[in-house]
Amino acid sequence: SAVISQKPSRDICQRGTSLTIQCQVDSQVTMMFWYRQQPGQSLTLIATANQGSEATYESGFVIDKFPISRPNLTFSTLTVSNMSPEDSSIYLCSVEAGGQTNGYTFGSGTRLTVV
Amino acid sequence: LAKTTQPISMDSYEGQEVNITCSHNNIATNDYITWYQQFPSQGPRFIIQGYKTKVTNEVASLFIPADRKSSTLSLPRVSLSDTAVYYCLVNTGFQKLVFGTGTRLLVSP
Numbered sequence: 001s002a003v004i005s006q007k008p009s010r011d012i013c014q015r016g017t018s019l020t021i022q023c024q025v026d027s028q029v030t031m032m033f034w035y036r037q038q039p040g041q042s043l044t045l046i047a048t049a050n051q052g053s054e055a056t057y058e059s060g061f062v063i064d065k066f067p068i069s070r071p072n073l074t075f076s077t078l079t080v081s082n083m084s085p086e087d088s089s090i091y092l093c094s095v096e097a098g099g100q101t102n103g104y105t106f107g108s109g110t111r112l113t114v115v
Numbered sequence: 116l117a118k119t120t121q122p123i124s125m126d127s128y129e130g131q132e133v134n135i136t137c138s139h140n141n142i143a144t145n146d147y148i149t150w151y152q153q154f155p156s157q158g159p160r161f162i163i164q165g166y167k168t169k170v171t172n173e174v175a176s177l178f179i180p181a182d183r184k185s186s187t188l189s190l191p192r193v194s195l196s197d198t199a200v201y202y203c204l205v206n207t208g209f210q211k212l213v214f215g216t217g218t219r220l221l222v223s224p
Contacts, residue, residue: 001161033211042202043159043214058211092158094212103149104212106158 001097002027006107013083013114020079021110023093028073033094034066037109043092049076083114118142119203124219133190135218137203140184146205148179148186153200153217162201163188190220198222 003026013019023032034046046066049055055068069077080087090109097103120138127133139148147166151159163170165177165186176189190197200217 004158006158035214042216043212045211045213048211090156094158097161103161103164104159105161109156109158111156 002029002095002105004093004095004105004107006093006110008110009108010111015084015114017083018079018081019112020077021091023076023107025074025095029095032076034078035092035094037090037092085114088112088114118205118213119215121203121215121218123216126221127193128223129194130192133193133220135188135201136185138185139205142183142205145207149204150188151202159202193222195222
């Protein structure tokens with residue numbers, strides 16, 4: 001199944017700054033998904049990124065705050081812009097696992113702390 | 116809105132069998148049932164997937180009754196390392212996943 005390399009694994013950032021998170025997949029995938037997981041909570045989908053088109057954002061998430069790039073079929077970035085302490089979360093990317101199942105593979109996550 | 120309901124938490128002891136039940140009353144004909152495991156500071160990991168009846172792999176078994184409105188993940192002889200959050204999801208093919216609250220399993224010595 002697909003393997004994802006996500007970085008950075010963690011970062012501490014000053015409020016008002018931006019952080020770009022990268023996900024590299026070892027195979028070509030059509031869709032990549034970006035999730036946020038707030039402390040002690042479940043995962044919430046931020047957006048779906050298809051190569052060659054604008055990302056589709058879920059309710060409550062906007063492109064100006066979370067711009068996404070998808071330059072090719074193996075790579076995507078999520079930027080958390082103009083950060084505030086409320087953005088402190090774990091951010092994860094996910095892709096189709098491939099193989100015989102309809103399952104998904106997740107990156108190890110980026111633990112972001114905004115101070 | 117999550118399409119599944121599962122217990123918030125469960126406790127067990129090493130060596131016991133653990134069964135986590137998930138309700139998905141509005142499951143669609145084309146939906147599969149998939150379970151994920153998440154350890155702290157890691158992304159969710161695919162455990163098992165099924166459509167109906169019983170599925171077994173090296174990690175777990177998944178029991179799905181005929182009406183498919185619920186499913187049960189069975190973990191045989193749990194160990195301390197099985198302490199994690201377990202998520203039940205229903206989805207059709209490659210589409211966005213909607214995570215529910217998950218079940219926090221604590222395995223004690």
